[in-house]
Amino acid sequence: MTPTTSLLSPTIRIGSRKSELALVQTYWVQQQLQKHFPHISFEVEKLSTQGDKILDVALSKIGDKALFTKELEIAMLNREVDFAVHSLKDLPTRLPEGLVLAAVTERENPADALVVHEKYKDRQIDTLPAGTVIGTSSLRRLAQLRHKFPHLTFKDVRGNLNTRLAKLDNGEYDALILAVAGLKRLGMDKRIHQVLPPEISLHAVGQGALGIECRSDDKKILSLLKNIEDVPTRICVTAERAFLRDLEGGCQVPIGVNSHLDKETLTLTGFVASVDGKRMLKDSVTGSSKNPDLLGLQLADNLRNMGAQEILSEIYQTHR
Numbered sequence: 330m331t332p333t334t335s336l337l338s339p340t341i342r343i344g345s346r347k348s349e350l351a352l353v354q355t356y357w358v359q360q361q362l363q364k365h366f367p368h369i370s371f372e373v374e375k376l377s378t379q380g381d382k383i384l385d386v387a388l389s390k391i392g393d394k395a396l397f398t399k400e401l402e403i404a405m406l407n408r409e410v411d412f413a414v415h416s417l418k419d420l421p422t423r424l425p426e427g428l429v430l431a432a433v434t435e436r437e438n439p440a441d442a443l444v445v446h447e448k449y450k451d452r453q454i455d456t457l458p459a460g461t462v463i464g465t466s467s468l469r470r471l472a473q474l475r476h477k478f479p480h481l482t483f484k485d486v487r488g489n490l491n492t493r494l495a496k497l498d499n500g501e502y503d504a505l506i507l508a509v510a511g512l513k514r515l516g517m518d519k520r521i522h523q524v525l526p527p528e529i530s531l532h533a534v535g536q537g538a539l540g541i542e543c544r545s546d547d548k549k550i551l552s553l554l555k556n557i558e559d560v561p562t563r564i565c566v567t568a569e570r571a572f573l574r575d576l577e578g579g580c581q582v583p584i585g586v587n588s589h590l591d592k593e594t595l596t597l598t599g600f601v602a603s604v605d606g607k608r609m610l611k612d613s614v615t616g617s618s619k620n621p622d623l624l625g626l627q628l629a630d631n632l633r634n635m636g637a638q639e640i641l642s643e644i645y646q647t648h649r
C-alpha cells in the first residue's frame with residue numbers, strides 16, 4: 330500500500346490509558362504504524378479511565394464493562410483522538426454506535442501465569458499447600474482454580490502490575506495469577522513461575538491481543554490500521570468475542586476460552602462456571618475459520634443446552 334501522506338497531513342492522535350502496560354502497548358502500535366507511514370506524525374494522548382481511578386473496589390463489583398475504555402471512546406466520538414489502543418480483553422464485546430474494532434494485532438501468549446512468593450519457588454500450582462493465599466480479581470480465574478484446587482484460599486487484588494507484585498513480595502499474598510502477555514510486555518518474564526495450561530486455566534476472551542478502535546466512518550484511519558492487523562489473531566478473537574457476546578449479561582461472569590487455528594480449521598473451547606467453582610460446564614466446537622462468529626455462537630448454544638443459563642442467571646442476581 331502506498332502511504333497517503335503529504336506535508337499537509339495532520340498529526341494523527343492515538344488515545345491510550347496512562348498505565349505503564351497501556352503505554353508500552355500504545356507506543357508499540359505507534360512504532361509499527363510509523364514504519365508503514367514514515368511521513369505521518371503520530372502522537373499519543375494519555376487519558377485516565379474510570380478503571381484507573383477506582384482502585385479500592387473489586388473489579389467484579391463494578392458493573393460497567395467499559396471501565397477501561399469509556400473515556401477513550403468519548404474522546405474518539407468527540408474527535409479529540411483518532412483511534413485508541415486497548416488490551417482487547419478489556420474492550421466490551423458490544424461497542425458504542427459509531428465505533429468499530431478496526432484492527433487486532435498479533436497475539437502474545439494468551440495464557441495465565443502463576444507468580445509465586447519466594448517461599449513457594451519449589452512449588453507448582455498443583456503442589457501449593459492448603460490455605461495458600463492466591464491473589465486474583467477475576468471471576469474466571471477464581472472459578473477455575475476453586476474448581477480444581479478447592480483447598481487454596483483466594484483474595485481479591487487490584488492495582489497495576491507493579492502494585493500487585495509489590496503486594497506479593499511483601500507477603501500480602503502467597504501467589505498471584507496474572508496474564509503472561511502483560512508480564513512479557515513489561516519485561517517481567519522472569520516473574521512467570523508457571524504458565525498455566527488450558528486444562529487448568531482457559532484464558533479471557535481476547536487475552537494477549539491488542540484491539541484498536543476507531544470511528545466507523547473514518548475511512549482514512551480504517552485503511553491505515555489494516556496494515557497492522559494480524560489475520561489469524563482476528564479469526565480467533567472474533568470467535569471468542571461472539572461466544573462471550575452471546576452469553577454475557579450485565580456483569581463480569583466466569584467465562585474463559587481457548588482457540589486453536591490449524592490452517593482453515595478453528596477449534597474453540599469455552600467454559601461457564603459458578604463463582605464457587607462447583608459447577609463447571611465446558612465444551613469445544615470445530616469448524617471453518619471462514620465463519621468464526623458462527624463457531625462462537627454454536628459453542629454458546631452448546632453450553633446453554635448444558636445448563637449455562639441457570640448459572641449465569643444466578644450470578645446476575647447476586648452480583649448486581
Ligand SMILES: NCc1[nH]cc(CCC(=O)O)c1CC(=O)O
Binds near residue numbers: 417419510511535
Ligand atoms: N484486566 C487487566 C488486564 N488487561 C490486560 C492485561 C494484560 C494481558 C492482556 O493483554 O490480555 C491485564 C492484566 C492481567 O490480566 O494480568
